[in-house]
Amino acid sequence: MTSTITSLLENYEQRILGQQKNVRLLLAAALAGGHVLIEGVPGTGKTQMVKTLAQLLDSDFKRVQFTPDLLPSDITGSAIYNMKEHDFQTLKGPIFTNVLLADEINRTPAKTQAALLEAMEEKQVTIQGETYPLPGLFFVAATQNPIEFEGTYPLPEAQQDRFFFKLKIDFPTLEEETSVLQMVIKEQTNPQEIASIFSNDSLLDIQKSVQEVNISNEIADYIMKIVRKTRELEHIQYGASTRAAIAIAKTAQAWAYLDDRDYITPDDVKTVAIPSLRHRVQLSPYAELEGSDIDETIQELVGSVAVPR
Structure with a gap:
């Protein structure tokens, strides 16, 4: 990075x-x-x-x-x-x-x-x-x-x-919310401009670097097993599409890049799986009546898939 x-x-x-x-x-x-x-x-x-x-x-x-x-x-x-x-x-x-x-x-x-x-x-x-x-x-x-x-x-x-x-x-948290309040009050009397860090062209170059982060065959297979698992569980009414697997793979590349690595680990996949799937997976009416939580369901699902070595 x-x-x-x-x-x-x-x-x-x-x-x-x-x-x-x-x-x-x-x-x-x-x-x-x-x-x-x-x-x-x-x-x-x-x-x-x-x-x-x-x-x-x-x-x-x-x-x-x-x-x-x-x-x-x-x-x-x-x-x-x-x-x-x-x-x-x-x-x-x-x-x-x-x-x-x-x-x-x-x-x-x-x-x-x-x-x-x-x-x-x-x-x-x-x-x-x-x-x-x-x-x-x-x-x-x-x-x-x-x-x-x-x-x-x-x-x-x-x-x-x-x-x-x-x-x-x-x-x-209470401490964080207090800090937000203090920051807003301070900026009322002393406004500060947010300085840009880099240009659009630089960001486009970084996007190309992100695309070069390596996804091994084992990691690609791991991602697909997670997505396909969403279509197999009884308490999930609608599973995720192929587009979900693409989103997980691309954002895992970006997460690895932010962690200063040129390869994806299973932990990268686990990190991006919940935000990538929570809006694509719908629980069955029975599961919702039982009080199941979508994030917890996805976390359990990901944990049930064997991690590549």
């Missing part, structure tokens, strides 16, 4: 307190070229976590507040008729950026949520039949409130499957 990445992590963890593992997972997903879904109650710093990362990366950042009346064209853009030129003109939406924050994505119906599907999978957007490429660095971080909250729409399975990770943001 380069000194630049080390500096970025140090600065990031100083700004976002009490979320050390989630901060590293968010960065790992960005380095792996994936996208992240972040769930937590309002006021736990989800937006700040994404915005701070964009500032540290010196990336173009756009934020879209998802509401029930938001239209797909409000995100992707639209073609309008220019009366002066007597021709149609394409107005690109906020999705044409490096880091897109889809804030409270489950506040809008599935039709608008689906506006992100093509962009997240193919890094392109189609407006009135014309296809436009997105920037080389394109990272979507979507936040959502827990589905029990009033006025929320559950994300369709196809939408959730596009996210490499689903991160859960919990309340920090």
Whole structure:
């Protein structure tokens, strides 16, 4: 791992307190070229976590507040008729950026949520039949409130499957929360700009280095056994797709890179397995009635798969 990445992590963890593992997972997903879904109650710093990362990366950042009346064209853009030129003109939406924050994505119906599907999978957007490429660095971080909250729409399975990770943001400890309060009060009187650590081009180079992290045949087989196991257990109604295995492999590469290694270990796979699978695996109604927890179920499942030597 380069000194630049080390500096970025140090600065990031100083700004976002009490979320050390989630901060590293968010960065790992960005380095792996994936996208992240972040769930937590309002006021736990989800937006700040994404915005701070964009500032540290010196990336173009756009934020879209998802509401029930938001239209797909409000995100992707639209073609309008220019009366002066007597021709149609394409107005690109906020999705044409490096880091897109889809804030409270489950506040809008599935039709608008689906506006992100093509962009997240193919890094392109189609407006009135014309296809436009997105920037080389394109990272979507979507936040959502827990589905029990009033006025929320559950994300369709196809939408959730596009996210490499689903991160859960919990309340920090008393000491960490006090430090957050003190930091915010201090910055009211002495505002500090967040200095960028490196450019988009540098990040693209690092993404290429992440792709070169070695995945042995044994590790690849280990990942597939974990994913296939999700389809075999009785208390899991819907198992994970092949895309889940790809997400685990790519983010395990990034996690190993952040740990300054050029190879993946089984522990890397175990670290990224829960955030990679928790939104792709659905428990059976019986298991939910029994009070089973999805994270605990995945952890037990991973532990039941033989670790390669």
